Amino acid sequence: MNNIAIGTGGSILYAPGTSDAEIEAAAVAAAIRHNRLVIIWRLTILALLLGTWEVFARTGIIDSFFYSYPSAIAARLYELITEGTDEASLWYHLYITMEEALIGFLFGSVFGVLFGVALGRNKMASDVLSVYIKVLNAIPRVVLAPIFILLFGFGLWSKVALSFVMVFFVVFSNAFQGVREADRAMIANAQILGASKWALTRDVIIPSAMSWIFASLHISFGFAIVGAIVGEFIGSRYGIGFIIQTARGVHDTAEMYAAIVIIVIVVLGAEWIMTRIEERLARWRPPALNDSNG
Amino acid sequence: MSAASFHDASPAIELINVNRRFLSPDGKSFATLNEFNLSVARGEFVALVGPTGCGKSTTLNLITGLGKPSSGEVRVMGQAVNGIDPRIGFVFQADALFPWRTVIDNVVAGPLFRGRSKTDAYAAGRDWLKRVGLGKFEHHFPHQLSGGMRKRVALAQTFINGPEILLMDEPFSALDAQTRVLMHEELLNLWSTTKAAVVFVTHDLEEAIALADKVYVLTARPATVKAIHTIDIPRPRILADIRYQSHFIEISKRIWQDLREEVQFGADATEAA
Ligand SMILES: Nc1ncnc2c1ncn2[C@@H]1O[C@H](COP(=O)(O)OP(=O)(O)O)[C@@H](O)[C@H]1O
Ligand SMILES: [Mg+2]
Numbered sequence: 001m002n003n004i005a006i007g008t009g010g011s012i013l014y015a016p017g018t019s020d021a022e023i024e025a026a027a028v029a030a031a032i033r034h035n036r037l038v039i040i041w042r043l044t045i046l047a048l049l050l051g052t053w054e055v056f057a058r059t060g061i062i063d064s065f066f067y068s069y070p071s072a073i074a075a076r077l078y079e080l081i082t083e084g085t086d087e088a089s090l091w092y093h094l095y096i097t098m099e100e101a102l103i104g105f106l107f108g109s110v111f112g113v114l115f116g117v118a119l120g121r122n123k124m125a126s127d128v129l130s131v132y133i134k135v136l137n138a139i140p141r142v143v144l145a146p147i148f149i150l151l152f153g154f155g156l157w158s159k160v161a162l163s164f165v166m167v168f169f170v171v172f173s174n175a176f177q178g179v180r181e182a183d184r185a186m187i188a189n190a191q192i193l194g195a196s197k198w199a200l201t202r203d204v205i206i207p208s209a210m211s212w213i214f215a216s217l218h219i220s221f222g223f224a225i226v227g228a229i230v231g232e233f234i235g236s237r238y239g240i241g242f243i244i245q246t247a248r249g250v251h252d253t254a255e256m257y258a259a260i261v262i263i264v265i266v267v268l269g270a271e272w273i274m275t276r277i278e279e280r281l282a283r284w285r286p287p288a289l290n291d292s293n294g
Numbered sequence: 295m296s297a298a299s300f301h302d303a304s305p306a307i308e309l310i311n312v313n314r315r316f317l318s319p320d321g322k323s324f325a326t327l328n329e330f331n332l333s334v335a336r337g338e339f340v341a342l343v344g345p346t347g348c349g350k351s352t353t354l355n356l357i358t359g360l361g362k363p364s365s366g367e368v369r370v371m372g373q374a375v376n377g378i379d380p381r382i383g384f385v386f387q388a389d390a391l392f393p394w395r396t397v398i399d400n401v402v403a404g405p406l407f408r409g410r411s412k413t414d415a416y417a418a419g420r421d422w423l424k425r426v427g428l429g430k431f432e433h434h435f436p437h438q439l440s441g442g443m444r445k446r447v448a449l450a451q452t453f454i455n456g457p458e459i460l461l462m463d464e465p466f467s468a469l470d471a472q473t474r475v476l477m478h479e480e481l482l483n484l485w486s487t488t489k490a491a492v493v494f495v496t497h498d499l500e501e502a503i504a505l506a507d508k509v510y511v512l513t514a515r516p517a518t519v520k521a522i523h524t525i526d527i528p529r530p531r532i533l534a535d536i537r538y539q540s541h542f543i544e545i546s547k548r549i550w551q552d553l554r555e556e557v558q559f560g561a562d563a564t565e566a567a
Contacts, residue, residue: 183390186391188360188390189386189390189391190403190407191360191378192358193403193408193451194404194408203407204392284437285394285437286437
């Protein structure tokens, strides 16, 4: 009986550890402990992986010629950052790759959304064109790389073209799907409120397809980078793909891995930025119930 | 008699011998409305009750012009329906607010779609939000409001356009009983200032009687009008305890006689299908 709250003239007596303040403090402390533990485990696993790799490579269990080892990669990464390659600084290479990927991404997503919305709104057009889209979509994108190099040369535009096709279909199909899933009651509501066809598309259809579109933008930025780098493999003078390709030519595996590390950082950074933008645009959405770390 | 005065005398809504057929998924045509007749005078509040799936929403769709009759005539303000009439307002059963817009931006959607100036629209929008008691919630998003509050936003969103005809498709069926009564009061309040002609679809007989001047009982699909009951409870009505008055219970029993057979019949048909 003595662990329940007892009212005594306005102030409430709690059994030890059961006041609101104590319960809240305990919850905060538990959350902090949890997060700390998560970080500790992540670091532990990273250290174990890198440590094992380093030890195995140095003791010859795995061939360091093919697999390199973390300390060599780190050293090579440092050199790349400070000195660059024979052709240009790392920053210039990175700039070239990002330029290709970003232009391709921009055009790919804009056209993907335009076509997705247009076909999603027009049943006749989508029924007629869907067969062509299926066929085009069945082409593995990378086989287009040599063709684009022939068509557009070794410079920027062949890679942009490849990034474009990598991005376009993903965004297109999500925008199309998003338009098709738009709520019928909401559409009828807008029509009765007086929305013209164009206002309906702009103010109802596109906003309600936006979460689908954003989901596709998330993955397709990675695809845009893939397009740029594969293009650079086939033929280029600068870029991260070019670094990897030249490193392969001189069997510098450490440099290949260093370039991969750089590109991973770039993609994660872009992902982070995209998530922030989406959060700002999606303020209207109810918060997810178990929002993991953001 | 001049054309104008003839206009004014015509009912707000008329359905004359309307048939509506749909195609089932396997391509067979079936009747949903059969020789359906309905007439709603200007300023009159009509409720449609009938078993689920009998064709109530279909009827409203014909009046909005979103759907077309297979045969027969649908007239709004004396003219054959041709496209969506701007004098019509519609409150949906489902949440039809735009979730990415704030409350005020939802309310001004109609005026802006209809080309009113921004200043005008927002001034009117704030006014309507105050009228439905949501003046403090202008900048909230729909998901931050309760179901009853969202319905109030939907009412403001509809009433701001000054509809002469108000169609409501089971608008309060998702609300709990207490909130529903509050919404009934709100609705009758708003309606008494506008005097729009109302067609209110519901499967809740008590709701229909509490609100309407006339209750139409529809048959199971294909829907025809089975009976029309005039509700002679004087206005303004005190809704809080109206359903316990003996007169109300009397009317309720009388209409239920008609409705019960149809509900039973509809349920049997569904089970058989
Ligand atoms: N667009 C449509 N296509 C095919 N069948 C429909 C369509 N709309 C409604 N129906 C059918 O018409 C019947 C009546 O539907 P509805 O008017 O929504 O009923 P309720 O009275 O419950 O509002 C139902 O059997 C439904 O399946
Ligand atoms: Mg219905």
